[in-house]
Amino acid sequence: MRSLLVDLTPVRVSPPFRRLWVGLSVANLGTQLTVVAVGLQVYALTASTLAVGVLGICALVPLVVFGLYGGAIVDHYDRRTVALVASVVSWLAVLALVAQAAVGNEHVGLLYALVAVQSAAGAVNSPARSAIIPRLLEARLMPAANALQTMGWNVALTLGPLTGAVLVAGVGYVWAYAVDAVLFTFALAALLRLPPVPPEPSAHRRARVGLGSVVDGLRYLGTQPNVRMTFLVDVVAMVTAMPRVLFPAVGVLYLGGGETTTGVLTAAVAVGGILAGLFSGGLARVRWQGRIIAVAITAWGLSIVAFGLVLVVAGPTSPDGVLPVALALAVVTLALAGASDTVSSVFRQTILQTATPDDMRGRLQGVFVVVVAGGPRLGELALGALSTRVGEGWAAVLGGTACVVLLWVLVRAQRTFWRYDARHPTP
Secondary structure, three states, rough: OOOOOOHHHHHHHHHHHHHHHHHHHHHHHHHHHHHHHHHHHHHHHHHHHHHHHHHHHHHHHHHHHHHHHHHHHHHHHHHHHHHHHHHHHHHHHHHHHHHHOOOOOOOHHHHHHHHHHHHHHHHHHHHHHHHHHHHHHHHHHHHHHHHHHHHHHHHHHHHHHHHHHHHHHHHHHHHHHHHHHHHHHHHHHHOOOOOOOOOOOOOOOOOOOOOOHHHHHHHHHOHHHHHHHHHHHHHHHHHOOHHHHHHHHHHHHHHHHHHHHHHHHHHHHHHHHHHHHHHHHHHOOOOOOOHHHHHHHHHHHHHHHHHHHEEEEHOOOOOOOOOOOOOOHHHHHHHHHHHHHHHHHHHHHHHHHOOOOOOHHHHHHHHHHHHHHHHHHHHHHHHHHHHHHOOHHHHHHHHHHHHHHHHHHHHOOHHHHHHOOOOEEEE
């Protein structure tokens, strides 16, 4: 049983990684808290769901631009310094949120601008942190390290929104943002205590950071089949079978419970990820990591199919109360989906960090940020459009089926990914 529990070796053998993991996990809790608080404040100012939706655009555009360019910066300068500067910018944006709430700001444009600043800083910060970790640990410990990070993220995703809503309702926006500002200092402290992490020497690095550096990274990605597959299979999973957009309608039309059911379904995915992290001890010993990714994404797709079948059987009857059996089955299927996604994420990140040379890690991590941010949003658009034609239940069934079929088309077309050997990582 002990061998199945999460492997804590990375936090035991590397104090810098331990501090970084704790600091980022605590800071992520505050970040998720603020996401909810900002959305609530925008709605309070505008009474418009569309205005709240604009927040997503304000976050996505800087994330794409600075994710790609920020990765190039990470490959040219000391990664600790880059992460620290980006974190300070994020922290200042949170302090500005505290200030605007304290003075009674009524201009939604200011909130949009601060969210954009936070997103841009995060898009630089994320690839910098991800490129630092392989320099703190041996390659054999990367699956365990990524499992720990994914578990910390899922805990923040579960508790952060609930905490944000409670704080806003209980003590107001000022204190909600202030809590985030305090929690963020844990990440700053962890980065300050890191040793310098300059990029390793490379004969291929350009003298200056610019568009050419970004293009070099994309060109490199296009020539490395195993690393490229980690992006392609994730795009397939997220674009075809991301169910989150269906949850509001499911809570009203299929399972009852309205907003409460929507929250339960959202949390179920994160809880599944947490459970997968808690029992991730065996992941550190996996050798054929491409096969595990393929199996995990297959399980993701089949879980979404099962979720859709629960809805099809329940039917769009607009029940007056919650349908407890159907809700329980839906929660189980989504928890399985969340667990599968966590396993896939652990090994996709591991391949990216161990098979990619140091002078390309920042740029490919920047692409990873863009894919992780953009894929689910495209998926929500795709399933949302499909659900208008066939209903939410069949949209999930068809999306999950498409995920499995397209995944195995890719795997059969790129056989080296199926044979990827963690003992001899090749990009």
